[in-house]
Amino acid sequence: xxxxxxxxxxxxxxxxxxxxxxxxxxxxxxxxxxxxxxxxxxxxxxxxxxxxxxxxxxxxxxxxxxxxxxxxxxxxxxxxxxxxxxxxxxxxxxxxxxxxxxxxxxxxxxxxxxxxxxxxxxxxxx
Amino acid sequence: xxxxxxxxxxxxxxxxxxxxxxxxxxxxxxxxxxxxxxxxxxxxxxxxxxxxxxxxxxxxxxxxxxxxxxxxxxxxxxxxxxxxxxxxxxxxxxxxxxxxxxxxxxxxxxxxxxxxxxxxxxxxxxxxxxxxxx
Numbered sequence: 447x448x449x450x451x452x453x454x455x456x457x458x459x460x461x462x463x464x465x466x467x468x469x470x471x472x473x474x475x476x477x478x479x480x481x482x483x484x485x486x487x488x489x490x491x492x493x494x495x496x497x498x499x500x501x502x503x504x505x506x507x508x509x510x511x512x513x514x515x516x517x518x519x520x521x522x523x524x525x526x527x528x529x530x531x532x533x534x535x536x537x538x539x540x541x542x543x544x545x546x547x548x549x550x551x552x553x554x555x556x557x558x559x560x561x562x563x564x565x566x567x568x569x570x571x572x
Numbered sequence: 573x574x575x576x577x578x579x580x581x582x583x584x585x586x587x588x589x590x591x592x593x594x595x596x597x598x599x600x601x602x603x604x605x606x607x608x609x610x611x612x613x614x615x616x617x618x619x620x621x622x623x624x625x626x627x628x629x630x631x632x633x634x635x636x637x638x639x640x641x642x643x644x645x646x647x648x649x650x651x652x653x654x655x656x657x658x659x660x661x662x663x664x665x666x667x668x669x670x671x672x673x674x675x676x677x678x679x680x681x682x683x684x685x686x687x688x689x690x691x692x693x694x695x696x697x698x699x700x701x702x703x704x705x706x
Binding site for chain 2: 469
């Protein structure tokens with residue numbers, strides 16, 4: 447139970463990441479999802495924008511590092527936002543057994559996925 | 573009753589209201605609250621989708637193209653449309669709350685919310701142009 451206490455002691459950190467992720471999700475994700483999930487697949491704008499060749503050339507260009515940092519920000523911080531919110535909602539729903547392990551699952555999951563994002567963006571795609 | 577077991581540690585027998593975990597269906601505003609919370613699930617799914625695309629990209633053209641074909645399918649576009657509605661709802665509630673948190677003199681909560689929308693429009697247009705023309 448020591449680990450869970452430590453996780454709960456970091457509440458200000460989780461709350462800050464929740465806020466940052468919520469900001470990014472509110473300002474950036476609507477247009478990003480609309481383009482990548484709807485407009486490009488529907489062919490409303492050029493489907494070549496997401497082609498393998500173009501993606502690789504963008505990521506290996508001089509400003510590729512900026513694109514990678516941008517992609518990291520819109521993946522990692524929204525995950526921490528969701529982790530915090532889902533954890534608090536599970537508490538509100540009063541599912542006892544899940545409450546106690548939820549901090550570990552949610553924040554742990556966001557950390558693991560963020561590390562994978564860093565590995566993919568900055569090692570595998572470099 | 574189980575609560576009577578605690579009578580030694582609890583000086584008074586407190587009345588505990590039984591709260592079923594469907595409490596959020598009882599009132600419209602509670603249900604909207606729960607939909608707002610649910611929006612974060614779609615935020616997480618979208619982030620994971622982006623990560624899946626990047627993983628595929630790192631594994632070469634063949635795997636990336638087969639994953640892209642899945643993302644271009646009709647049901648996937650439909651799922652993204654649902655996710656987009658929830659993310660828009662997240663945006664609307666977030667800007668409303670920003671107004672309540674930062675709306676202190678000389679700014680009113682309404683003005684802060686409007687400022688958020690103006691920045692949102694600018695960010696959206698700039699990002700749209702960078703992604704499509706850049």
